Amino acid sequence: AxxxxxxGSHVSVSEGALxxxxxxxxxxxxxxxxxxxxxxxxxxxxxxxxxxxATLVKGINGFEAEFKKSETSFHLTKPxxxxxxxxxxxxxxxxxxxxxxxxxxxxxxxxxxxxx
Amino acid sequence: xxxVTQTPKHLVMGMTNKKSLKCEQHMGHRAMYWYKQKAxxxxxxxxxxxxxxxxxxxxxxxxxxxxxxxxxxxxxxxHALQPEDSALYLCASSQSRAGNYNEQFFGPGTRLTxx
Numbered sequence: 488a489x490x491x492x493x494x495g496s497h498v499s500v501s502e503g504a505l506x507x508x509x510x511x512x513x514x515x516x517x518x519x520x521x522x523x524x525x526x527x528x529x530x531x532x533x534x535x536x537x538x539x540x541a542t543l544v545k546g547i548n549g550f551e552a553e554f555k556k557s558e559t560s561f562h563l564t565k566p567x568x569x570x571x572x573x574x575x576x577x578x579x580x581x582x583x584x585x586x587x588x589x590x591x592x593x594x595x596x597x598x599x600x601x602x603x
Numbered sequence: 604x605x606x607v608t609q610t611p612k613h614l615v616m617g618m619t620n621k622k623s624l625k626c627e628q629h630m631g632h633r634a635m636y637w638y639k640q641k642a643x644x645x646x647x648x649x650x651x652x653x654x655x656x657x658x659x660x661x662x663x664x665x666x667x668x669x670x671x672x673x674x675x676x677x678x679x680x681x682h683a684l685q686p687e688d689s690a691l692y693l694c695a696s697s698q699s700r701a702g703n704y705n706e707q708f709f710g711p712g713t714r715l716t717x718x
Contacts (some may be wrong), residue, residue, distance in 0.1 A: 519705070530607075530693055530709035531646070577645055581705055589634065589700025590659070591707060593645035 489514045491580050493594035501602045506550075506565040508597050510578030513559065519581035520561045521591065522552055526574045534576075537561060548572070573601045606630075607710035609694050615716045618684060624713045626677040626694030634700045635677040636707065637669060638693040646693055652677060653700050684717045691715075 494509040512518055519538050523531040535546025542554045552563045561578060576597050582590040607628045616622050626635065634653045638646035651659035652671040660669075666688075668680040677694055691714055695707040 521706070523709075528691075528712075528714065530609075530711045531695075533706060533708070536706055587659070589697065589705040590648055590651065591646075591705075596643075596645055 489518065489580050489582055489592055491578050491592055491594040493576075493578050493597050495597055496595065497598045497600065499600040499602060500568045502570055503567050506563070506568045506572065506599065508563040508576050508578075508599065510552075510561045510563065510594060511559050512561060512578075512580050514580060514583075516583050518583070520552075520554065521579045521581070522546065522550070522561075522563050523577045523579060524548075524574050525577065525596075531577065534563070568599075568601045570601050570603065573599055575599075607694055607696055607708050609692075609710035609713050611713060612711065613714045613716075615718065616681065616684065617718050618686075620684075621680070621682045623681065624679040624692055624694075624715075626679075626710055627675055628696040628708070629675055630696065630698075630708065631674075632696035632698050632708070633674060634697045634705070635671065636695040636697075637677065637679050638695065640691040640693055640712070650679075651700070658700075681715075684715075686717050689715055689717045 490513045492511045521536045522534040525531045535544045537554045545551045550565045578594040579591040610625045637649040640646045649663045650669040655671045670678040691712045693712045694710040697705045697707045
């Protein structure tokens with residue numbers, strides 16, 4: 488079965504510092520991977536997605552993620568954090584099996600705090 | 604239009620009330636989803652409609668009843684809910700459920716409180 492593990496339920500960085508949010512996946516087939524961001528009391532917004540076209544994926548708001556098959560990882564990075572990046576971030580893998588095809592399997596989420 | 608809309612934004616209901624949540628998309632997507640999200644948790648899948656047919660019901664209690672009147676609309680009918688049903692209810696849509704086309708777009712959610 489496919490799964491996603493997000494390391495660190497809470498990450499705190501200073502404004503201007505590097506943001507690194509970790510995501511490891513488990514999948515026996517090439518996965519479709521996603522990063523979503525959720526601001527308080529809002530829905531989820533897609534930051535970026537990996538669909539096997541390129542291993543380095545650029546997303547919105549300056550975020551990017553690199554797919555590393557050897558490490559089964561899809562970590563999210565941003566060179567310089569802004570106060571507006573403070574939010575909950577979810578990594579997700581798309582289920583590719585049978586009747587569950589297309590369902591998103593979410594990690595538990597990582598709350599990003601940005602200190603001034 | 605790349606937006607999923609949900610109404611109402613907030614809903615407070617008693618345990619004997621009947622209410623409905625509404626979701627609409629005009630992206631031509633053929634798959635639509637209902638999720639329930641509790642505080643500090645990821646969304647939990649409730650129902651999936653594909654081409655207006657219910658394809659997944661994740662063992663959701665019958666007090667939640669989904670309906671897909673057409674390809675753009677998705678409703679969630681609520682009846683005799685319990686306080687533990689209080690949560691953020693999210694609607695999402697995707698082009699289809701297959702492979703590279705299942706990027707899901709989420710609505711802003713309905714914050715439901717059951718008294």
